[in-house]
Amino acid sequence: MPELPEVETIRRGAVHSLIGQKIVLVSILLHKSFIGDPRAVEGCVITNVGRRGKLLILHTSGVNSILIHLKMTGQLISVRKGQMTKLPDKSTKVIFAFESEDKLFFNDYRTFGYVQVFESANLSEHPFLKKVGIEPLDSSFTFEFFEKLVLRFNKMNVKSFLLDQTKIAGLGNIYTDEALFYAHILPMRQIGSLDTIELKDLYLNIKEVLNKGVNLGGSSKTSYVNLHGEKGRFLSQAAVYGRGGMSCIVCGQPIQKSKCAGRGTHYCVHCQK
C-alpha cells in the first residue's frame, strides 16, 4: 500500500501516540509477519519514531528497534484504552499491548508486510536499510545530486528508475505516475533521452507531489489508513493515477492506462512527451 506520504503520515501519528509507551506484551497471530524474538522488546519503552523510505522504525529504550514494512496492505492502528474498536479482526497479524492499556494493531491481509526486531546498533546492516536510496524530501536531495544519480542509469526507463528504492526512497506507483504527469514526461521514456529542463521539472515535481501527499494525509485506494484508522485524501486530487479512460484535467483527452515497469501506469499522451 503505502508510499512515502502514507508512511510519513503514520510516523507523525506514532510520534504523538506511541512515544513513551511501554510494551508489555507482543502477540503474534501469524508467524511469518514477525521476524525476530518478540520478548526482546517486551518491557521496552518506545522512545522515537523514524522512517527510511517506506520503512517505519520504532526506536526503543532497549538494545533493539522495531522495523515495520507495510508493503501492499499493511496497516498500523493505535487504539486507546477503552476506545471502541472492531480490532483485532481476521487481518490482524501482530498486537502490541502497552502498560497504558492502549494497543497497537498490525493488520495485513495480503501478508507481504512484516514487523521485525532488529539490533539498533546494527541498523545499517539491515538488508533494506543497507541498500535504500536518498530521502527525496531531505535537503540533501538537491538537483545536482539528482542529475548525477540519473546520469548513471541512462538505459533505464524513467518509471523503473523512480520506482527503484535503491535510488530514491519512497516513491511508489501512485506518486511516480503523478510526478511524471506534472513533469510532462512519458513513463516509458529512457532516462538518457531526458534533457536538463525535463530533469529539473521532474525533480521539482517529485518533491511537489510527495509534499502534497503528506499534506493530504496520503492515498487510500483500498486499505490504507493512518494510525487512527482514518483514510488519506490525496487520491481525489490525483491527475492520472486511477483515472484510466477519464479525461485529462489539463487537455480533456482520455488518460491512458497500460503496463510499464510491470505496473499499471497512467498517463496523458497529449500532455506527456
Next chain:
DNA sequence: TGCCCCCTGCAG
C-alpha cells in the same frame, strides 16, 4: 536489468 512470486479480496 526485467520477470516471477509471495498472498487475499474485489471489480469487471
Next chain:
DNA sequence: CTGCAGGGGGCA
C-alpha cells in the same frame, strides 16, 4: 471466473 492491486526480494 480471471486479472489486477500503494512493494520488493530473488532469480536468470
